[in-house]
Structure formats: C-alpha cells, structure tokens
Amino acid sequence: RTRTVIAAMVAAGYLSAKDAKAISVPRIDVRGQGTLPTGTYFADWAVPEARGHSDTGYAAQTQTTTLDARLQAAARRAINRAPLGKAQVALVAMRPTGEVVAMIGGRDYAKSPFNRATQARRQPGSTFKLFVYLTALRKGWEPGDRIGNAEIVSGSYRPKNGGGRYSDNLTLAEAFASSSNVAAVRLYNEVGSASVIQTARDLGVTAPLAEGDPSLALGSGGMTLLELTAAYAAVAGTHNPVRATAFPAREEDWMDWLMGRRRALSGSEREAMQALLRGAVEHGTGRAARLGQPAYGKTGTSQDSRDALFVGFAGDLVVGVWVGNDDNAPLAGVTGGGVSARIWADFMRQALGKSASPTPRPNPSGPVEPLDVPNATDIPLGDGVNLSVENGEAVLGGEGLPVGVRIGEDGVRIEDRRTAEQATHDREALQRAEEQARDAIEQARERAVEAQRRIEEQTRR
Numbered sequence: 295r296t297r298t299v300i301a302a303m304v305a306a307g308y309l310s311a312k313d314a315k316a317i318s319v320p321r322i323d324v325r326g327q328g329t330l331p332t333g334t335y336f337a338d339w340a341v342p343e344a345r346g347h348s349d350t351g352y353a354a355q356t357q358t359t360t361l362d363a364r365l366q367a368a369a370r371r372a373i374n375r376a377p378l379g380k381a382q383v384a385l386v387a388m389r390p391t392g393e394v395v396a397m398i399g400g401r402d403y404a405k406s407p408f409n410r411a412t413q414a415r416r417q418p419g420s421t422f423k424l425f426v427y428l429t430a431l432r433k434g435w436e437p438g439d440r441i442g443n444a445e446i447v448s449g450s451y452r453p454k455n456g457g458g459r460y461s462d463n464l465t466l467a468e469a470f471a472s473s474s475n476v477a478a479v480r481l482y483n484e485v486g487s488a489s490v491i492q493t494a495r496d497l498g499v500t501a502p503l504a505e506g507d508p509s510l511a512l513g514s515g516g517m518t519l520l521e522l523t524a525a526y527a528a529v530a531g532t533h534n535p536v537r538a539t540a541f542p543a544r545e546e547d548w549m550d551w552l553m554g555r556r557r558a559l560s561g562s563e564r565e566a567m568q569a570l571l572r573g574a575v576e577h578g579t580g581r582a583a584r585l586g587q588p589a590y591g592k593t594g595t596s597q598d599s600r601d602a603l604f605v606g607f608a609g610d611l612v613v614g615v616w617v618g619n620d621d622n623a624p625l626a627g628v629t630g631g632g633v634s635a636r637i638w639a640d641f642m643r644q645a646l647g648k649s650a651s652p653t654p655r656p657n658p659s660g661p662v663e664p665l666d667v668p669n670a671t672d673i674p675l676g677d678g679v680n681l682s683v684e685n686g687e688a689v690l691g692g693e694g695l696p697v698g699v700r701i702g703e704d705g706v707r708i709e710d711r712r713t714a715e716q717a718t719h720d721r722e723a724l725q726r727a728e729e730q731a732r733d734a735i736e737q738a739r740e741r742a743v744e745a746q747r748r749i750e751e752q753t754r755r
Contacts, residue, residue: 296320335399335409336361340540347541359540360393365611368644369396376617376637381625384410384616385641386523390531390607391543394520396641408620415501415516416601416618419594419630420473420579422494422513424526424567427470427478428559429485429493431566437467441477441484451508453479470570471578473593475512482511496557497525498535513594523605523614529567530590530607533558571606580604582635585642593630600624604634609646613638 296319303309336359344357369385376383378401387396399409408414431437440463446452453475460476469477482490487510491503501517504510520538528534534557537543559567571590574580579593583604591606600622605614615634618625628634 334403335407335411336366336394336397336540338407339397339399339409339412343540357541360389360395360542361397361540362395365396365645369398369641371644372637372640373398373401375640376633378617378633379626380619381617381628382410382620383637384414384519385613385637386411386520386538387611387613387641387645388523388527388536388538389543389610390527390536390612392524392527392536392538393543394538394540395611406620410616410620411519411614413518414616415518416616417516417596418513418522419596419601419603420475420478420513421522421592421594421603421605421630422515423470423473423478423511424529424571424592425490425494425497425499426482426485426511427466427570428497428529428563428567429490430466430481431563432493433485433489435466435485437566437569438465440465441469442480443469443474443477446476446479451479453509453512467570467573470592471573471576473574473579478511479508482508494525496534497528498537499525513596519603519614519616522603523612526591526605526607526614527612529559529564529571530612575606579631580606580635582631583639583642585639585646587646589642591635591638593635595629595631598624599626599628602628602630602632602634604630604638606638608642611642611645613641615641 300309300314300317304311304314340359340361344359347357365387369387373383373385382400383398384400385396385398386394388394397409397411399411399413400406410416443455443461443464445454445460455475464472464474464477466481468474469481487505487507490510491505494503499517499521501515501521503515507514524536524538527536568590571592572588574593575583575589575591580591583589583591583606585608587608589606589608591604594603594605595601600618602617602625603615607613615638617628617634617637
C-alpha cells in the first residue's frame with residue numbers, strides 16, 4: 295500500500311522518482327496488546343503540543359519535556375497515601391513559568407485514561423475567590439479594608455456561611471482566610487461582575503463565565519484544574535497570563551514588555567494578594583497545608599461537597615489538587631481544607647525536601663472549618679523610606695510618597711505604597727497619577743516602536 299501511494303504521488307508530480315526511491319517502508323509494530331506500553335496522563339496531554347513543534351512528517355524525533363520523574367513519583371505517592379475512598383483525584387504541579395513538572399489525571403490510567411486535570415471542567419468553589427479579591431486590590435482596596443459579613447436576608451440569591459457563622463464585618467484578610475461566602479458575594483457586587491471576569495481572563499482563564507451571576511463569586515463556573523493552577527502561577531510569578539506547557543517555556547525579554555506581549559500585576563497587587571493567600575494557610579481554612587516554610591494557597595469546596603480543591607504555591611512550585619466523583623456525587627465529609635490540602639502538603643514536603651510535618655501551633659479560637667469565621671488578625675502593611683533590592687528589582691519608596699517605583703527586567707512599574715489611611719483620602723488622586731503614568735509609558739512605547747521602524751528602514755536602505 296505504501297509503494298502504491300508513493301507511485302501515485304510520482305505520477306501526479308508530487309514526488310520525483312529519486313525522492314520516492316529514498317523513502318523507506320515504515321516498520322510495523324506487531325506486538326500483542328498485552329506487551330504494548332500504556333500511555334500516561336502527561337504524555338497524552340503533551341503529544342498534541344509536541345506535534346505542533348514538529349515540521350516533519352514520518353520521521354523519528356526526540357523531544358524533551360518538562361516532566362520531572364522525581365516529582366511525578368512524589369505526586370503518585372501523595373495520591374496513594376490519601377484516604378480517598380472511591381473518589382477520583384487529580385494533581386498538577388508546574389513552575390511559575392507554566393512548565394508542568396508533574397501531572398496525575400486520575401487514580402489508575404489503565405482503568406480510566408480520562409484526564410481529570412486537563413479535560414474535566416469542575417466547579418472551583420472558593421478557589422475562585424482569588425479573582426474576586428484580586429479585582430478589589432486592583433481597584434484600590436486594601437487587605438485591612440472591611441466588608442460586611444452579616445447574613446444576606448434579601449434578594450433572590452442568599453448564600454450562607456458554613457456553620458451559620460456571621461458577624462457585622464470583617465477585614466478582607468479575615469474574610470479571605472476564613473473563606474466567608476457572604477463577604478465574597480458582597481465584594482463581588484462592589485467591584486462588579488465584568489471586572490471579576492476580566493481579572494480571570496487576564497490570568498488566563500478561558501472557560502465560560504456567566505456575567506451578572508453572583509454565584510460566580512463562589513466558584514459556580516466550571517473550569518479545568520490546569521487553567522486554575524496556571525492562574526495561581528500568575529500570582530506566584532512575574533507575568534500573566536501563564537500558559538501551561540509540557541516543554542521548556544520561551545524566555546521573554548524586554549521587547550515582550552515593550553510590545554505589550556508581557557503583562558504583570560503591580561508589585562503592590564501581587565504582594566497584597568500573596569499576603570491574603572499566606573493568611574489562608576497560616577490561620578485560615580488551609581492550615582492543613584502548612585509547611586516548614588512560607589506557603590500560599592486557597593481551599594475550595596463546591597456546593598454539597600461535590601468538589602474539594604486546594605491550589606497554592608511554595609518555593610518554585612505551583613500545585614493544584616482536586617478530589618471528587620466522576621458522576622458528580624457529593625463527597626461525604628470531604629472539603630478542600632481536608633484531604634486536598636493534605637495531599638498538597640504531602641507532595642510539597644517531598645518536592646521541597648520537607649519530610650517532617652510542621653509543629654502544630656496553638657489556636658485558642660479552636661479549629662477552623664471551611665467557611666467559618668476565625669479570629670484572624672489583620673495582615674500588616676510596611677512603610678518607611680528606603681531603597682532596596684527585592685527579588686532582583688530595585689525598589690524606591692517611602693512614607694508620604696503617593697507611589698513607589700520598581701525597576702527590574704520586566705521594565706518600570708509604578709505601585710501604590712501608601713498607608714491605608716492615605717489611600718482612603720487620596721484614592722482618586724492616585725488613579726489619576728496611574729493614568730498619567732500609563733499614558734507616558736504608552737507614548738514611550740510608541741516612540742520606541744517608531745524609532746525601531748526607522749532604524750530597520752535605514753538598515754534596508
């Protein structure tokens with residue numbers, strides 16, 4: 295059959311006789327079904343991307359992926375040690391650049407090759423609150439600002455806090471750590487549905503999100519664990535959106551920033567959001583994920599406990615864990631702050647070299663249950679005049695200054711470094727200053743592009 299097709303291509307003029315003669319007949323794999331190697335979740339996901347990297351047809355090729363055998367084994371051990379009952383599980387681990395280093399798409403590939411990390415769109419629960427709170431931070435809110443936490447008794451949508459725990463109000467830091475549902479819905483209404491969805495899009499979420507639906511604040515919109523984890527990677531790293539990849543990510547340079555191909559959260563936005571995520575782990579619903587080093591993350595439990603998630607980052611790894619049933623049946627007594635957080639912590643301790651469990655800390659207010667309101671403390675915000683180097687960036691800021699300046703490889707960023715009191719009285723002035731700064735940067739970018747065009751034109755001449 296091969297020779298017949300090749301002869302037809304020669305006759306039709308698509309191949310020369312010389313080229314046709316050089317084509318070898320493909321070898322046929324005649325092994326039995328029992329001896330053929332099975333695929334893996336990662337390999338199935340990586341193959342389409344590998345094909346996109348190839349510019350040849352039938353030829354042997356070797357492409358190196360980002361899968362780390364040590365981390366993949368650690369992920370499998372963490373899954374096997376978890377008390378899952380009959381539930382399914384998925385885990386994705388990636389670098390902040392989006393390079394996936396470990397992937398578990400289910401408990402047993404031989405029984406079910408369906409990849410629950412990349413193919414299943416499940417409700418993210420309260421892990422979606424990342425986008426709500428980040429939207430508020432982008433609009434000038436501070437972790438110490440307060441939001442109502444009283445029961446919602448009017449309107450068509452009346453979400454409840456788990457355990458029926460309410461109070462007059464909470465700081466954003468307290469509401470996020472305790473995963474208050476009513477506070478998240480009120481904050482969603484304050485910042486606007488369109489803005490929350492735009493934040494999710496900026497961080498790479500492509501799944502359908504219903505505008506104007508307040509239940510979206512509690513994670514009613516389905517998405518894959520892979521894109522949810524990549525969104526958290528954008529908060530852990532230095533640019534967004536983060537594209538999950540099975541192959542080494544392309545290194546970006548200053549031209550990516552200049553031409554608008556690279557975006558990033560401001561330093562103040564990232565630091566404040568990371569503070570909220572760390573608070574959720576240190577004294578909130580994610581305390582089962584505490585490590586012997588700084589850890590950041592958020593629990594998520596969908597309605598009737600049909601999905602249990604924990605997504606977060608520590609060291610140079612961003613990891614998402616999902617537990618649920620394929621038929622969407624409720625999970626008995628399973629929450630994101632329970633088994634999912636413990637799987638996450640087990641994997642992280644192996645990956646980062648933390649084999650021992652952290653020493654439990656005394657908590658006079660008692661255990662924190664998902665959606666309860668613990669007696670959390672405010673997240674402190676530092677000030678003071680200084681010039682310092684943070685994460686490879688030069689940072690200029692000081693008390694009384696309306697803005698701060700960060701200079702790094704991704705360019706110059708202007709950020710709000712004022713105290714909460716100053717922000718309350720001068721928020722509009724800051725917005726005007728930021729708009730002027732954006733206009734100036736855009737003008738500089740346009741001039742640089744025009745200058746580059748002229749240089750290229752002169753070179754051609």
